[in-house]
Amino acid sequence: MSLKDWTYRRLKKNIKLAKHAGFCYGVKRAVETTKKLKEENNSKEIFVLGELIHNSHVINELSALGIHTVDELPEKETGICVIRSHGAAPEVFENAKNKGYEIVDLTCLDVKKVQQKAIELVKDGYLLVIVGKPEHPEVCAIRANAQIFGENIIVAPDVQCLKNNEEQIKKHKRVGVVVQTTQRIENLKNIVDYLLSVSKELKIFNTICASTSLRQTEAKNLARESDLMVVVGSKKSANTTHLAEILTGITKTIHIETDEELDNYKELIQNAENIGVTAGASTPDNIISNVMNKLNNY
Numbered sequence: 001m002s003l004k005d006w007t008y009r010r011l012k013k014n015i016k017l018a019k020h021a022g023f024c025y026g027v028k029r030a031v032e033t034t035k036k037l038k039e040e041n042n043s044k045e046i047f048v049l050g051e052l053i054h055n056s057h058v059i060n061e062l063s064a065l066g067i068h069t070v071d072e073l074p075e076k077e078t079g080i081c082v083i084r085s086h087g088a089a090p091e092v093f094e095n096a097k098n099k100g101y102e103i104v105d106l107t108c109l110d111v112k113k114v115q116q117k118a119i120e121l122v123k124d125g126y127l128l129v130i131v132g133k134p135e136h137p138e139v140c141a142i143r144a145n146a147q148i149f150g151e152n153i154i155v156a157p158d159v160q161c162l163k164n165n166e167e168q169i170k171k172h173k174r175v176g177v178v179v180q181t182t183q184r185i186e187n188l189k190n191i192v193d194y195l196l197s198v199s200k201e202l203k204i205f206n207t208i209c210a211s212t213s214l215r216q217t218e219a220k221n222l223a224r225e226s227d228l229m230v231v232v233g234s235k236k237s238a239n240t241t242h243l244a245e246i247l248t249g250i251t252k253t254i255h256i257e258t259d260e261e262l263d264n265y266k267e268l269i270q271n272a273e274n275i276g277v278t279a280g281a282s283t284p285d286n287i288i289s290n291v292m293n294k295l296n297n298y
């Protein structure tokens, strides 16, 4: 092999972008519908309760269009209240209605299904276990919707949390499980294994959404053939963080929010021959393109 060939081979990198990277259908629908709402109702104030998606670039873009992101609806205003894809507690809907706001509910249909399953389990007398972080807005909304029908609910991010509630679990003959839509399947498996050992009857609804399952499976396959994986997306986004956690167990993985952060990993990138790229459900296409362009220029 000539030196020229060798140099070419050393310099040539395979950089592959996962097919299911970036906005999922629920997030796409939320962002597009909210922008369209503003276009069609320019004279009305539009308030989104909580960040529409966990991405500061998108939040800034919405703000530039005059769409407000708020934690609480202002008292002396009227206009449109947007419920984001994570869903919301029934009292949030009630409160917006009482204040005179028009409500546009953009709760993802997959999240609605989790809420319905959770309600069904509580109504049927199961001790409800919601797998997810208690502070996650989707989990708060699932809990709040189910709580109307009964108080026997445990929110468990991991097995240890359930172990701390073992007495309560053993007292109940029947235990039902739902999962926050972007959880890791490995976490659900560990929880189910544990619950099998302490409960008499166990009903499980695997409510991890199809978009998350596809994204995680595809990213795992890509990681197996890559020396380096680059995960793009906000560090506040649960599904992006889960992706990075999963891939770290398979190959070297870096989690970045924008292309600028790539400079912190120059050596890793230069030494990698096969680089895989994936992105969370709240990462816009232009941010992914910037990362791909910069990687191709290394």
Ligand code: SF4
Binding pocket: 024, 025, 026, 027, 085, 108, 109, 110, 111, 181, 182, 209, 210, 211, 212, 239, 281
């Ligand atoms: S990650 Fe899944 S549940 Fe969440 S908004 Fe996207 S499609 Fe819906």
